[in-house]
Amino acid sequence: MTEDTMSLFEETALNAKNKRVQGLYRTLFMLMTLLLITPVVIILATLVVKGSAVLSIDFLFTDPTDGMTAGGIFPALLGTVWLVTVALLVSVPLGVAAAIYLSEYAPDNWFTRLINLAIINLAGVPSIVHALFGVGAFVIFFGFGTSILAASLTLAIMTLPVVIVATRESLQAVPQAFREACWNMGATRWQTIRKVVLPNSISGILTGVILEVSRTTGETAPVMFTGAAFFLPFLPQSVFDQTMAMSLHLFVVSTQVPHVPEALPYGVALVLIGMVLIMNSISIAFRMYLRGKKKW
Amino acid sequence: MSEQNPSSVEIMDAFDRRDLAWFIDKLVQVLVFIGGISAIVFIIGIFIFITMEGFGFLLDTLDFREFFMSPWWEPTDEDEPSFGILALIAGTASVTGLAMLVAIPFSLGAAIYIGEFATGKKRESLKVLVELLAAIPSVVWGFIGLSIMNPLIIELFDVPVGLNVLNAGVILGLMAAPIMTSIAEDALKAVPDRYREAAEAMGATRWQVIFKVVLSAAKNGLLGAVLLGVGRGFGETMAVLMATGHAINIPGSVFDSVRALTATIAAELGETAVGSDHYQALFTIGIFLFVITFVINLTADLIVRGIRNK
Numbered sequence: 001m002t003e004d005t006m007s008l009f010e011e012t013a014l015n016a017k018n019k020r021v022q023g024l025y026r027t028l029f030m031l032m033t034l035l036l037i038t039p040v041v042i043i044l045a046t047l048v049v050k051g052s053a054v055l056s057i058d059f060l061f062t063d064p065t066d067g068m069t070a071g072g073i074f075p076a077l078l079g080t081v082w083l084v085t086v087a088l089l090v091s092v093p094l095g096v097a098a099a100i101y102l103s104e105y106a107p108d109n110w111f112t113r114l115i116n117l118a119i120i121n122l123a124g125v126p127s128i129v130h131a132l133f134g135v136g137a138f139v140i141f142f143g144f145g146t147s148i149l150a151a152s153l154t155l156a157i158m159t160l161p162v163v164i165v166a167t168r169e170s171l172q173a174v175p176q177a178f179r180e181a182c183w184n185m186g187a188t189r190w191q192t193i194r195k196v197v198l199p200n201s202i203s204g205i206l207t208g209v210i211l212e213v214s215r216t217t218g219e220t221a222p223v224m225f226t227g228a229a230f231f232l233p234f235l236p237q238s239v240f241d242q243t244m245a246m247s248l249h250l251f252v253v254s255t256q257v258p259h260v261p262e263a264l265p266y267g268v269a270l271v272l273i274g275m276v277l278i279m280n281s282i283s284i285a286f287r288m289y290l291r292g293k294k295k296w
Numbered sequence: 297m298s299e300q301n302p303s304s305v306e307i308m309d310a311f312d313r314r315d316l317a318w319f320i321d322k323l324v325q326v327l328v329f330i331g332g333i334s335a336i337v338f339i340i341g342i343f344i345f346i347t348m349e350g351f352g353f354l355l356d357t358l359d360f361r362e363f364f365m366s367p368w369w370e371p372t373d374e375d376e377p378s379f380g381i382l383a384l385i386a387g388t389a390s391v392t393g394l395a396m397l398v399a400i401p402f403s404l405g406a407a408i409y410i411g412e413f414a415t416g417k418k419r420e421s422l423k424v425l426v427e428l429l430a431a432i433p434s435v436v437w438g439f440i441g442l443s444i445m446n447p448l449i450i451e452l453f454d455v456p457v458g459l460n461v462l463n464a465g466v467i468l469g470l471m472a473a474p475i476m477t478s479i480a481e482d483a484l485k486a487v488p489d490r491y492r493e494a495a496e497a498m499g500a501t502r503w504q505v506i507f508k509v510v511l512s513a514a515k516n517g518l519l520g521a522v523l524l525g526v527g528r529g530f531g532e533t534m535a536v537l538m539a540t541g542h543a544i545n546i547p548g549s550v551f552d553s554v555r556a557l558t559a560t561i562a563a564e565l566g567e568t569a570v571g572s573d574h575y576q577a578l579f580t581i582g583i584f585l586f587v588i589t590f591v592i593n594l595t596a597d598l599i600v601r602g603i604r605n606k
Contacts, residue, residue: 032405097331118335124593126531132582136345188321218433
């Protein structure tokens with residue numbers, strides 16, 4: 001090897017400078033990322049520290065007392081379970097059907113683009129506008145009154161895009177060759193979807209559903225006027241009753257009720273955020289596990 | 297025509313498989329189509345129902361000039377109620393503007409770090425963290441503004457009230473940033489690696505590649521991310537309701553309390569009589585919000601798709 005080729009790979013002054021500049025930029029962007037994440041982590045840590053003071057099994061499973069300044073959050077917790085369950089019963093079948101249509105049937109034309117645009121816009125409509133729609137359509141027009149049914153339908157429509165997008169993605173991840181093999185055996189489209197496409201994408205759909213549960217749990221504005229009440233002395237018996245809800249309960253105890261002990265709303269916030277983050281973590285972990293397991 | 301050559305009708309019959317499976321297949325096709333068009337039905341339904349509720353006001357009482365130009369929102373005044381949303385628009389715009397000042401640089405910076413610099417485990421865990429931050433419900437953000445930011449602002453800046461544009465703007469910025477980060481990172485990821493390789497082969501350093509090649513190739517996607525952040529800011533309800541101070545005001549500084557369009561609906565709808573002018577005026581604000589966010593989302597989608605088709 002001659003000296004010329006040796007020097008070709010040696011670091012010149014320019015190389016060294018470039019390296020320094022690049023290191024500088026790398027550090028700068030890393031700092032920006034950390035600055036974005038750190039405050040939120042500190043805030044969450046504060047919530048955990050202050051909230052854990054009131055957290056106990058009793059807190060979760062007893063009724064609020066003394067004008068909501070003491071006691072637990074059981075009716076709100078149960079109400080959220082009601083709202084989420086009824087919303088899922090509507091949005092999952094509808095969302096999965098929409099995703100099957102978009103992934104397996106829809107031709108690539110203007111109408112399909114219109115559907116996609118509608119989905120994007122449905123996700124972008126402000127939550128309070130969804131609330132107005134819920135009041136106008138379900139509470140007044142269809143006569144459900146302020147009830148779990150009206151609130152859950154509003155939530156279902158609002159979170160429909162979450163199910164559609166997640167399901168469509170996992171359906172499209174099934175290789176086309178799987179479908180073609182099945183068609184060649186003489187199966188109809190639906191037989192192919194039921195026996196080949198859905199079994200191969202069911203876990204992806206499930207992660208989408210978990211995400212939707214998490215979204216639905218945290219939404220406040222859409223249920224405020226459609227079915228969630230500030231305080232109820234009884235538990236809901238059917239979908240036509242009103243209910244309390246975790247998200248609204250946090251709003252109420254932190255803004256509407258006088259003389260609430262400081263720690264109480266922290267406890268409510270901690271439970272709410274705990275529910276949401278745990279569900280999202282499950283969904284993410286599930287997705288990673290699936291990605292590792294995938295055979296094709 | 298001999299008997300060995302069956303007629304075309306017989307061939308058709310032999311291939312005709314209109315059995316039960318065929319009918320089920322057709323039925324399912326119709327059912328999933330209904331699911332498919334549901335999104336369109338709901339979008340149109342939302343527009344129709346909120347317009348229906350606000351219709352009387354839109355036709356009779358509404359004075360467009362007053363509605364958009366007057367800063368006086370006094371719907372419950374007994375003698376002369378006035379329905380001007382200028383101050384509310386100013387409230388929403390100031391909070392969203394400040395939120396974008398916070399969110400745009402940090403989310404783009406984070407997207408560049410996650411997408412271009414970070415590798416392996418570090419990259420994966422940052423992405424997961426960002427996704428988790430995006431999931432925090434807005435009412436929790438509102439509570440954070442109320443109970444953590446409020447005393448912090450009072451202490452740091454020595455002002456009497458900590459519920460103001462600054463508080464809501466920072467909260468909204470922190471809220472919008474994770475979503476903007478993941479969309480921006482998607483846009484960076486969509487830039488083909490051969491662009492980077494070509495630039496590096498020309499002797500460009502990593503940061504030159506990022507600034508001169510990747511960012512300019514991804515600029516539409518990044519713009520889309522920013523627009524979606526703006527749309528999110530306009531539509532956010534609970535956090536701004538709790539953190540702005542909820543005072544009707546055209547803000548002169550970031551320490552003024554304001555009130556947002558969304559928050560006005562959330563705070564007042566429960567107190568109005570169904571069908572009253574006030575009630576219908578709130579639905580009219582809803583129509584305004586619907587139209588604005590519709591336009592923002594449409595534009596963002598067109599911009600983002602523009603680059604994909606290219």
